[in-house]
Amino acid sequence: MTDTRHLSGIYAGIPATDGAGVQLTRMVGTPDLDMVDPFLMLDRIDSDDPDSYIAGFPNHPHRGFETVTIMLEGLMRHQDSVGNNGLLKPGDVQWMTAGRGIIHSELPEMVDGRLRGFQLWVNLPAEKKMMPPGYQDIPADRIGSAAFDGGSARVIAGSYLGIDGPAQPQISIRLLDVRLDPRATWTINPDDGSDLFICVYEGSLVGTAADGNRHEIEAPGTVLFHGQGGVSVIAGDPGAEILYCEGQPINEPVAKYGPFVMNTREELQQAVDDFNAGKLATG
Numbered sequence: 001m002t003d004t005r006h007l008s009g010i011y012a013g014i015p016a017t018d019g020a021g022v023q024l025t026r027m028v029g030t031p032d033l034d035m036v037d038p039f040l041m042l043d044r045i046d047s048d049d050p051d052s053y054i055a056g057f058p059n060h061p062h063r064g065f066e067t068v069t070i071m072l073e074g075l076m077r078h079q080d081s082v083g084n085n086g087l088l089k090p091g092d093v094q095w096m097t098a099g100r101g102i103i104h105s106e107l108p109e110m111v112d113g114r115l116r117g118f119q120l121w122v123n124l125p126a127e128k129k130m131m132p133p134g135y136q137d138i139p140a141d142r143i144g145s146a147a148f149d150g151g152s153a154r155v156i157a158g159s160y161l162g163i164d165g166p167a168q169p170q171i172s173i174r175l176l177d178v179r180l181d182p183r184a185t186w187t188i189n190p191d192d193g194s195d196l197f198i199c200v201y202e203g204s205l206v207g208t209a210a211d212g213n214r215h216e217i218e219a220p221g222t223v224l225f226h227g228q229g230g231v232s233v234i235a236g237d238p239g240a241e242i243l244y245c246e247g248q249p250i251n252e253p254v255a256k257y258g259p260f261v262m263n264t265r266e267e268l269q270q271a272v273d274d275f276n277a278g279k280l281a282t283g
């Protein structure tokens with residue numbers, strides 16, 4: 001009986017444009033890697049060219065899931081239709097529960113410099129898709145860091161090495177921002193039955209497939225693992241910075257249309273109708 005999850009796939013991500021022309025790399029939510037239940041999408045932004053990000057994401061709606069914004073560098077202003085307003089600074093995280101509906105904007109509050117970070121979409125089960133919207137602004141100093149031999153992990157959600165993440169997701173999620181020294185080994189024991197992926201966003205990471213072969217993943221890359229049990233990876237020569245995303249799969253049908261994620265086509269049509277009728281602005 002083996003207790004190890006093996007590397008089962010590596011995905012480089014694809015260039016994409018979203019919002020008012022923001023250039024990003026879609027790591028999850030691509031034709032090759034549609035979703036990792038309960039994670040619907042992961043977008044990575046990393047640019048020091050203002051033309052590629054300055055227009056940001058003007059007002060747009062969401063319904064049916066949660067958006068998680070993880071800022072690494074730069075400044076981003078959030079405003080939404082239920083009155084929330086916040087400035088995301090380096091290291092900050094924003095956890096927004098769209099629920100039955102919200103309209104928000106995410107605009108860079110900078111004219112030059114490097115903008116670097118992620119947006120992760122976490123699905124909601126049917127019973128929570130129409131809940132009232134929620135918003136958690138989590139400053140960097142509320143995110144505890146767990147030190148271990150060869151690195152450290154910022155615990156954003158869930159718990160790790162005795163540190164509880166400050167985010168309060170609607171479903172069971174563990175989200176870690178991990179930094180590994182060159183050639184350091186990192187091992188974690190995911191919860192039974194959980195799905196997970198690792199996004200390597202700086203440096204490189206080495207994982208082992210079921211046949212024993214080692215594969216090196218250069219940033220940016222997403223790694224999937226097969227089976228149950230622990231995960232063990234090794235940082236490459238430059239070290240590694242990785243986003244570890246683990247959650248219990250929802251196992252429900254997914255119907256997606258742009259910023260709406262529901263269970264059926266009919267619910268998607270209702271979302272569009274409600275948006276056109278102005279019903280998503282009021283929460």
Ligand code: CO
Pocket residue numbers: 057060062067104
């Ligand atoms: Co949005």
